[in-house]
Amino acid sequence: MPEPIIAINRVNHYYGSGYLRKQILFEVCAEIQAGEIVIMTGPSGSGKTTLLTLIGALRSTQEGSMRVLGQELHGASKEKLVKVRRDIGYIFQAHNLLNSLTARQNIMMSLELHNDLSEQSIRRRAAAIMEAVGLGDHIDYYPEQLSGGQKQRVAIARALVSEPKIVLADEPTAALDRKSGRDVVEIMQRLAKQQGSAIVLVTHDNRILDVADRIIHMEDGHLSSLSPVPT
Template identity: 55%
Template sequence: MNAPVGAPRLAIEISHLNHWYGEGDLRRLVLRDLSLTVERGKTTFLMGPSGCGKTTLLTLVGALRSVMEGSVKVLGHELLGASETVMVETRRLAGFIFQHHNLHRSLTVLQNVRMGLEVKGEAGAQDATARCMEVISAVGLSEHMHKYQDQISGGQKQRAAIARALVGKPELLLADEPTAALDSKTGREVIELVQRLASERGMTVLMVTHDNRILDIADRIVEMEDGRILAETGPKAEEIAHPARAKTARTKA
């Protein structure tokens, strides 16, 4: 899936974002004057110690939480002060993968994947089953599509969760610690699968992770600490974040 004609180069534009929990004496600032851009079609990892604001940032980008202060633009939608209609539309453009697969125990793999179309209002489409079977095949679960979660392994459950996130053909894939409950081999296989499918479909990936074993898969790594961006690394980090500065550096070289 390629980006729409005329679509902006950046999938995510965040400027001077502040976010807090609680009020008065209990108010705790978790994101502090944070600015970040993410280029379309790239895979970006968010890293940092627990409690530094990574998951909060992910939920704000995914329109799962309201923006309090600052600008958050996702796929052209400004989320500061956004109406419920805009929030819902933004969520429909994104796919979500969580640390725990969150599969419904009473549903088969195929039925769980179909839930990814339910949220988009497309589960009743004539080709819905075919779309589900296609993405289930892409994640290597064709032989398990009629099994329940108690009948498949942890890695297979996470693959089913990936299929559910991808079946609606999202432009943006948001993942929160998707390898945390997996062993090193299975975790790497899962993330390589995500990266491959994202590349084939032209999706942007923003992933929260603590897993140092998969960092080479990312186009860019953004490190956070105390609610701020601490550093950016990766072969393309400078060019993605500061294209003008990178161009000047290449010219001087």
């Protein structure tokens, strides 16, 4: 079996210092393969988002081993963390679109770190990904002209346009109705499978669990179970 795209071994994490120091994650271990869709469930405050930000190199790993894309993140420099982040797409509950930019321009921003792409190539890829998420005719719309579900589709397009090796999604359907939530998750699933990306998705939405290859459960900072998808 190839090396996991994400390999977590005995990771602990703390917030605060001194008397206020509080442990958030306890001896977390997990492996995720390329092309796999893993959903993380658990109550609020259980450590799910903290673990997601560690996988995404958005904060430093304090204890244990966090290998992402073959790179050890424990003790990694800021430069190394930035380099790893370039191969990761992020999708959050809030779409975080810039209201002063069109949908196309919001998507193009995520390609600006890729110096090997020409302006023409960036515009072409942005248009293609908008077609893929079903918004080809909304490419020049501003966020205020889009519905909640459409904004989240643009956010998915922005995360996937650079063909990242890992996609991290934190409650991407929380603000959406049932149909819109289902639509955006199926778009994520289809595009990530086409690109061979691994998806780690944090959710409280039981309606989308069936898209996962595996479900992991966090409870009080412990990874308490790794379950097959319910049938």
